[in-house]
Amino acid sequence: MVANVSYKLKEELKDLKYYVAIATVNAKDYHKTNLDIIKHLISEKIPGVYVTLNRPFEDLLATFQKNNIDERMVIFIDAVTKTAGGELKKTDNCLFIGSPENLSDISVAMDQAVRAIPSNEKFVFFDSLSTLLLYNHAETVARFIHFLAGKMRVWKVRGIIVSLQKNKDNELINELTPFCDVTIDFGVAQ
């Protein structure tokens, strides 16, 4: 499946060095596809920032290690552990933000993390638009993603915003498509 994801990413983004992409993923393959996208980026020796609103950092770390993904290349921003009431262990490569409602802190953390990475090529992986919609109004989310897309262009990164394939999200995705370079559909269950 990594090969499929890599192939699709290469095919859709072949001419783009820096981009802002919306990746729509179906619920069945959600975690696997996300992991494959990250695996593809890290295999190209690109460090980056992983913003998680879905899975706690500890869980992600275990999955990364299980799948031989070098987690040392990633700075994590976790906006779920505090909300879920999980244990907060202070780590160098993860910042725990209060909740997905806390868009100001997420923006500041992302800006600091991206600018700290000592590489010309870097990625920003935002997981996910759908979770953001659970905690915020659609209008707020649209404004935030518009802001984020603009920032990603300023940072010159490979930006991937993940969204679940849901009817509710489709309206927002259609609204956000003009701000992004490409919408990649990882929808077909593989």
Add this chain to the structure above:
Amino acid sequence: MNWKEFTAATIWLFGILLSILAIFAITQDVKIAVGVLSLSLGILAIIWVSIARKSLSPGSSLRAYTTHFLLSLIFVILFSLWNISDELYNFKGLLSYVGYLFLAVSYIVFLRAAYQILSIGKEFGFQTQALKIKSVMEAKQDSSEINKAIKQSRPKLIRKSKKVK
């Protein structure tokens, strides 16, 4: 700066100078005029900080910092206001110390805001991880160069061994 921007900036500057002159002309006292001028600048600062605070997410570290900053600004303004009133009405006794109370409180709140910005710096600082990423990338670069060198030297070795045979 184009001609339009230059004209706008000149008008702004002229307006500000005119208002300062007006303050001096109305009050006819340097101390009070300076006080009123500081007060107007402080009020402008309060308006800007309030707008910023309103647009930040509730519960965020930045909003908490902005709240403390706003509080200290309010106390500085109160101090200025008390100072001007003192100039105008010449307070006596305990009343003359109230201004210092405002100033002391504003410094305490400033200290709290400074501590908060220190925490934000620690919280949002990723320099340690950035250094780790750098060393990992360097290590990966080195290993890929070694692999490349091995790959390049391999055909020569094979050719040599064939010749020996």
